[in-house]
Amino acid sequence: MIENRPWLTFVSHATLLLGIALVALPVWMALVASTHPASAFGVGHIPLWFGDSGVDTWKTVLLEKAGNGIDTPVFFMMLNSLIMALGITFGKIAISLLSAYAIVFFRFPFRDLCFWIIFMTLMLPVEVRIVPTYEVVANLDLLNSYTGLTLPLIASATATFLFRQCFLSIPGELVEAARIDGAGPFRFFFDILLPLSRTNIAALFVILFIYGWNQYLWPLLITTDDAYYTLVMSIKRMLSVTDGDIAWNQIMATTLLAMLPPVAVVIGMQKLFVKGLVDSEK
Amino acid sequence: MTVTFPQKGLPWLLLLPQLLVTAIFFLWPAEQALEQAFYQEDAFGLSREFVGFENFIDLFTDPLYYQSMLTTLFFSFSVAILGISVALLLAVMADRVIRGKLAYQTLLIWPYAVAPALAGVLWWILFDPSMGPIALWLNSAGVDWNHYLNGNQAMILVVIASTWKQISYNFLFFLAGLQAVPRSLIEAASIDGASPFKRFWTIVFPLLSPTTFFLLVVNLVYAFFETFGVIDATTKGGPGQSTNTLVYKVFEDGFVGLDLGGSAAQSVVLMGIVGLMTVIQFRFIERKVQYS
Amino acid sequence: MTDVILEKIGKTYPNGYHAIPSVDLSIEEGEFIVLVGPSGCGKSTLLRMVAGLESISDGELRIRGERMNEKEPAERDIAMVFQNYALYPHMTVYNNMAYGLKNRKVSKEVIEKKVTDVAEMLGLTDLLQRKPGQLSGGQRQRVAMGRAMVRDPKVFLFDEPLSNLDAKLRVQMRVEIRQLQRKLGTTTLYVTHDQVEAMTLADRLVVLNKGNAEQIGTPMDLYNKPATPFVASFIGSPSMNLLPANLVEQGIKISNSLTLPLPHDYRGGVVWGIRPEHLEVSDEQNADFALRIQAVESLGAETLIHGLLEEESKKGIPMVVRLSGPHLPELNSLMWLTAPVKHWHLFDEITQQRL
Numbered sequence: 001m002i003e004n005r006p007w008l009t010f011v012s013h014a015t016l017l018l019g020i021a022l023v024a025l026p027v028w029m030a031l032v033a034s035t036h037p038a039s040a041f042g043v044g045h046i047p048l049w050f051g052d053s054g055v056d057t058w059k060t061v062l063l064e065k066a067g068n069g070i071d072t073p074v075f076f077m078m079l080n081s082l083i084m085a086l087g088i089t090f091g092k093i094a095i096s097l098l099s100a101y102a103i104v105f106f107r108f109p110f111r112d113l114c115f116w117i118i119f120m121t122l123m124l125p126v127e128v129r130i131v132p133t134y135e136v137v138a139n140l141d142l143l144n145s146y147t148g149l150t151l152p153l154i155a156s157a158t159a160t161f162l163f164r165q166c167f168l169s170i171p172g173e174l175v176e177a178a179r180i181d182g183a184g185p186f187r188f189f190f191d192i193l194l195p196l197s198r199t200n201i202a203a204l205f206v207i208l209f210i211y212g213w214n215q216y217l218w219p220l221l222i223t224t225d226d227a228y229y230t231l232v233m234s235i236k237r238m239l240s241v242t243d244g245d246i247a248w249n250q251i252m253a254t255t256l257l258a259m260l261p262p263v264a265v266v267i268g269m270q271k272l273f274v275k276g277l278v279d280s281e282k
Numbered sequence: 283m284t285v286t287f288p289q290k291g292l293p294w295l296l297l298l299p300q301l302l303v304t305a306i307f308f309l310w311p312a313e314q315a316l317e318q319a320f321y322q323e324d325a326f327g328l329s330r331e332f333v334g335f336e337n338f339i340d341l342f343t344d345p346l347y348y349q350s351m352l353t354t355l356f357f358s359f360s361v362a363i364l365g366i367s368v369a370l371l372l373a374v375m376a377d378r379v380i381r382g383k384l385a386y387q388t389l390l391i392w393p394y395a396v397a398p399a400l401a402g403v404l405w406w407i408l409f410d411p412s413m414g415p416i417a418l419w420l421n422s423a424g425v426d427w428n429h430y431l432n433g434n435q436a437m438i439l440v441v442i443a444s445t446w447k448q449i450s451y452n453f454l455f456f457l458a459g460l461q462a463v464p465r466s467l468i469e470a471a472s473i474d475g476a477s478p479f480k481r482f483w484t485i486v487f488p489l490l491s492p493t494t495f496f497l498l499v500v501n502l503v504y505a506f507f508e509t510f511g512v513i514d515a516t517t518k519g520g521p522g523q524s525t526n527t528l529v530y531k532v533f534e535d536g537f538v539g540l541d542l543g544g545s546a547a548q549s550v551v552l553m554g555i556v557g558l559m560t561v562i563q564f565r566f567i568e569r570k571v572q573y574s
Numbered sequence: 575m576t577d578v579i580l581e582k583i584g585k586t587y588p589n590g591y592h593a594i595p596s597v598d599l600s601i602e603e604g605e606f607i608v609l610v611g612p613s614g615c616g617k618s619t620l621l622r623m624v625a626g627l628e629s630i631s632d633g634e635l636r637i638r639g640e641r642m643n644e645k646e647p648a649e650r651d652i653a654m655v656f657q658n659y660a661l662y663p664h665m666t667v668y669n670n671m672a673y674g675l676k677n678r679k680v681s682k683e684v685i686e687k688k689v690t691d692v693a694e695m696l697g698l699t700d701l702l703q704r705k706p707g708q709l710s711g712g713q714r715q716r717v718a719m720g721r722a723m724v725r726d727p728k729v730f731l732f733d734e735p736l737s738n739l740d741a742k743l744r745v746q747m748r749v750e751i752r753q754l755q756r757k758l759g760t761t762t763l764y765v766t767h768d769q770v771e772a773m774t775l776a777d778r779l780v781v782l783n784k785g786n787a788e789q790i791g792t793p794m795d796l797y798n799k800p801a802t803p804f805v806a807s808f809i810g811s812p813s814m815n816l817l818p819a820n821l822v823e824q825g826i827k828i829s830n831s832l833t834l835p836l837p838h839d840y841r842g843g844v845v846w847g848i849r850p851e852h853l854e855v856s857d858e859q860n861a862d863f864a865l866r867i868q869a870v871e872s873l874g875a876e877t878l879i880h881g882l883l884e885e886e887s888k889k890g891i892p893m894v895v896r897l898s899g900p901h902l903p904e905l906n907s908l909m910w911l912t913a914p915v916k917h918w919h920l921f922d923e924i925t926q927q928r929l
Contacts, residue, residue: 008378008478009378009379011375012375012379013379015371015372015375016375019390020389023390026404027404030404033407095300095303098297098299098300099296099300099301102292103293105286106286106287106292108293111293114297114301122560124308124311124556125508128532128549129311129312129315129549129553130532130549131315131318131546131549132311132315132318133307133311134537135311135314136311136314152303153307154303155308171660173656173657173658174660174662175285176627176654177654177656177661177662178662179627179646179648180625180627180648180674181648181673181677181721183673184287185289192662196663196664210394213397214511216397216398216514217510217511217514221537232397236514239515248407251403252407255400258400259397262397263392266391266392266394267388267392270388
């Protein structure tokens with residue numbers, strides 16, 4: 001800063017710390033709650049400091065069963081979530097890379113039309129057309145399947161746009177040099193284009209992984225079989241137990257476990273995450 | 283770019299997966315919704331009858347639909363304005379500090395990764411009338427908190443939960459915007475004798491206005507469509523109709539109420555709204571590109 | 575032996591724009607041909623048609639007797655050096671140079687030998703493991719040339735390869751390119767807008783104007799006998815002085831007051847030209863005309879004097895005189911000049927052809 005105003009610096013730090021505390025508050029409470037036995041709830045207060053049954057609860061939830069009407073353990077649902085998240089992420093990246101490649105590096109009839117058809121998916125979020133989409137997937141016999149969990153969500157205008165931008169910024173002379181060097185469309189794609197798009201792909205990977213992991217409504221609708229439950233949607237099923245029987249400690253532990261992977265990705269790959277977030281909104 | 287490969291069939295092959303998925307899971311359902319909106323179906327799906335615009339007429343003469351529209355607008359603008367204000371404050375402070383900037387950033391952005399449904403559940407517990415610490419504290423301070431019965435309180439709850447998750451996003455964009463403000467402008471203003479507060483309101487904030495407008499649009503879109511999980515995991519649109527947003531209503535009328543025609547008509551209306559917002563967003567982006 | 579033949583090559587864009595009407599050119603093996611002209615004259619388009627990066631609308635391109643029109647760039651056995659070098663940013667210098675050979679399924683040992691040989695020739699041996707981002711402009715330029723050389727192609731194509739370098743490096747690289755080309759003996763087609771570069775490099779020059787080859791010849795041909803006023807003004811620096819004139823019985827009439835003596839049977843409009851270095855200073859009695867001095871540029875070894883023709887009708891026509899050694903004439907003073915007849919260039923005003 002230009003001038004030194006200690007009180008202003010103090011206010012800045014204080015505001016930020018307060019902000020962090022407020023942001024962390026619900027997670028802190030959940031963490032505390034998960035360390036108390038189920039019987040500690042419903043007696044007029046939630047405990048404010050750690051109890052001693054934390055290890056037991058977390059172990060049970062993670063390895064044995066999540067409780068509250070769900071008999072599968074969290075790690076199993078985590079696996080489903082992981083399969084769905086990775087399926088959506090890789091699927092989106094793969095088909096968007098291919099279609100952006102076609103749109104930027106080839107000339108063919110109806111190219112603009114194709115671009116607009118892809119663009120329209122932006123206007124049709126799944127929540128908006130939920131009933132007919134469900135019917136389509138039901139007709140295709142994809143309920144309770146990994147294909148049903150991932151395939152309908154992998155069309156992505158955003159990723160296609162992002163790769164298109166990225167490809168358009170590659171100088172034309174580079175393409176010409178590659179053609180003179182004897183690289184056809186396939187070699188060019190794998191030898192030049194993919195390596196040059198590496199950071200973009202990685203950044204998008206972070207964003208899409210979070211998107212995929214956090215899917216809620218879609219898995220909720222199309223899975224009725226425990227074997228395909230994903231972690232985020234299972235919370236809803238856990239909450240629909242009659243009020244008095246809810247084991248809050250288990251719900252809190254499950255909630256925290258459901259948050260953990262994407263939060264770890266954001267913090268661990270902060271730079272890529274920020275880049276992905278900013279790029280995909282351009 | 284003029285440099286292209288000469289192959290004619292290959293681009294179609296490359297586009298095929300994307301076009302197939304789009305056609306099957308986007309265009310077909312959208313077309314179904316459009317068709318469905320003109321039919322009335324009995325609850326068992328055994329028969330259906332062409333009713334013309336009746337579903338739309340029903341929709342626009344239903345006071346509940348208008349109420350849901352108002353609820354959505356109130357909810358969306360509350361989330362957008364609250365989220366933008368808090369994030370701006372935090373971003374300005376984070377831009378000021380020299381030490382620990384990255385640590386602050388890390389500790390503020392992680393909620394972006396939390397699923398909306400989970401965000402809803404976390405806050406729900408905190409505000410639970412019988413055991414949530416905030417609710418208990420409010421009760422002892424004389425506020426009778428019960429979001430199971432009080433529609434306004436339920437609304438406050440979903441606004442807080444939705445905003446909490448979105449602050450991180452706004453924060454990052456504001457921080458980037460602040461870092462793009464030329465140092466020389468700030469220095470010139472301080473030589474002209476402007477205090478830090480005056481500098482912010484007369485120089486920095488006007489320069490951030492494109493970012494602010496962009497975030498307003500993005501936040502409204504977020505509150506409209508991506509907060510489904512928050513509402514479904516907590517209030518389920520209630521109590522009464524107090525948190526029944528348009529997007530939640532499409533789901534509820536279709537899957538719970540089994541009014542497929544009415545739900546489809548709502549889908550069509552919503553698609554129109556999304557289309558409009560996308561166009562606005564793109565217009566804005568075009569302008570942004572011209573400036574940069 | 576004739577190596578490359580362009581026969582009535584033409585380019586028409588899909589929107590109907592006729593970029594190049596028809597160009598004929600045959601290039602001998604080992605020859606260094608420079609395509610030169612102002613921007614937009616079609617020189618890059620012509621080069622890219624030879625490379626196969628643009629389709630050929632009319633005519634035929636043959637390399638060593640084989641028709642090339644429909645061949646892919648990679649099948650034409652050419653190598654190209656681009657203006658922006660177009661190095662693959664994610665590959666090392668070694669891999670940049672080896673990429674074209676790898677795609678042609680050349681064995682690893684051969685690739686390694688070729689790349690190390692060329693790297694040594696260009697002084698790149700120590701840079702082989704670097705990436706293009708870590709190199710200076712001149713080094714990148716060398717890598718781009720190395721990439722072309724390892725392929726050992728039939729034809730080198732250069733598209734304004736020196737225009738991104740600073741002036742000093744440009745002169746140095748110019749000399750180096752010429753030496754390398756002589757040593758390798760590879761047929762070369764080189765595009766530039768810089769006439770000095772063109773003159774110093776070329777065995778033969780092709781001057782292009784609006785898609786037409788105005789003249790094809792050795793640098794000295796073009797300097798001594800420019801075929802059109804365009805070539806006359808484009809080749810040589812400063813440009814040739816060109817004046818509209820009429821051939822009359824007494825000689826050549828430049829204006830009412832100024833007629834230069836030359837018996838000629840032609841009557842009509844001509845363009846008369848003389849190079850700045852061929853004007854001679856004389857005294858008032860013997861002078862052909864006078865110049866009112868407007869500006870003097872002293873370059874040490876030579877002096878350029880800009881002035882306006884002094885004549886009764888007061889309509890001054892600008893002229894440049896180039897004198898060797900330092901001169902310091904006074905501004906606005908008169909300078910008496912003669913224009914020796916043997917250095918005149920005359921062009922038909924209508925057909926623009928040399929008379």
